[in-house]
Amino acid sequence: MAVSPTPKSANNSALAGAALLPPSFQPELPLAVALSGGADSTALLWACVQRWPGQVRAVHIHHGLQDAANLFEAHCRALCEQWQVPLVVCKVNARNEAGQSPEDAARRARYLAMSESVHQHPDLQGVKHIALAQHADDQVETLLLALSRGAGLPGLACMPSLWIRDGLQWHRPFLSLPGAKLRECLVQAGVSWIEDPTNQDEQFTRNRIRAQLLPALERAFPQFRETFARSASHAAEAQDILNDIAQVDLAGVMDNGMPNIKNLQLLSSARQSLVLRHWLKVQHQTTPSAAQLAELLSQIASCITRGHQLHLKVGRGYVRREGAGLTWTAES
Structure with missing residues (x-):
């Protein structure tokens, strides 16, 4: 109308x-x-x-x-x-x-x-x-x-x-x-x-x-638009800082073009979560759910032998173990 x-x-x-x-x-x-x-x-x-x-x-x-x-x-x-x-x-x-x-x-x-x-x-x-x-x-x-x-x-x-x-x-x-x-x-x-x-x-x-x-x-709360916007701005600032940290961490764990599992295991769980989200978003334009990321972290922690396989649905594709590192491929 x-x-x-x-x-x-x-x-x-x-x-x-x-x-x-x-x-x-x-x-x-x-x-x-x-x-x-x-x-x-x-x-x-x-x-x-x-x-x-x-x-x-x-x-x-x-x-x-x-x-x-x-x-x-x-x-x-x-x-x-x-x-x-x-x-x-x-x-x-x-x-x-x-x-x-x-x-x-x-x-x-x-x-x-x-x-x-x-x-x-x-x-x-x-x-x-x-x-x-x-x-x-x-x-x-x-x-x-x-x-x-x-x-x-x-x-x-x-x-x-x-x-x-x-x-x-x-x-x-x-x-x-x-x-x-x-x-x-x-x-x-x-x-x-x-x-x-x-x-x-x-x-x-x-x-x-x-x-x-x-x-x-x-x-x-008559001023809610301004105060909510301020909170969103604070969150955006904090996320920018985390993105910088994630970029540094990602460079540190990469080996032969892949996140190295042993290098990831040296990070805290929170830093692993941060760097994996960053890797998936920046390099593969996909975002894991909270449940998918939690399972991926659990599987990475269990990768203590060469024979441990990893194959998980993450975002719009799959994370797999390939030798000492991780790869992601889109769902066909």
């Missing part, structure tokens, strides 16, 4: 739009903005267009997962035509595989499509920076989801405001702003957006958090 507020002063709305962006957000131009057609991404595109007219491109990912997908695309096309913003539409298959959540499948498909389009589409030539519209409420939801799953520091660190992936710099300039502020600015400016009908479906955990927990937190 499209939301079409009453337009206000164009000059005032332009100032309000540019003011949404923090001074620290200084991307290299031209800039690509991920545009879904919803309020958050519409506010981001609007703000960026006001600050850098003629230097902004939009990318819309058509998931094809719901009947409203074509309406989202049509709205994005009309909006970009009105604002004279080049638009690239990417149609993706975001169906989830067995054991994969629909949200995770859609997220992975979006990032892959965004990266490929920026690298390959002629209308996005020269783009090296991409802006995404997640805001303070999304960050809180991410933290609460991580806590509900018993996540460690990587999960509690939540979403970074800036990171590098696939040779591109990705930005989240709205992480300090609540979603209500973005909608308020759009209403004042008379900018329309599309409401995603699935946002009201409380079978999705994020929607339950948004509908049930955030209002309660607002009443009990």
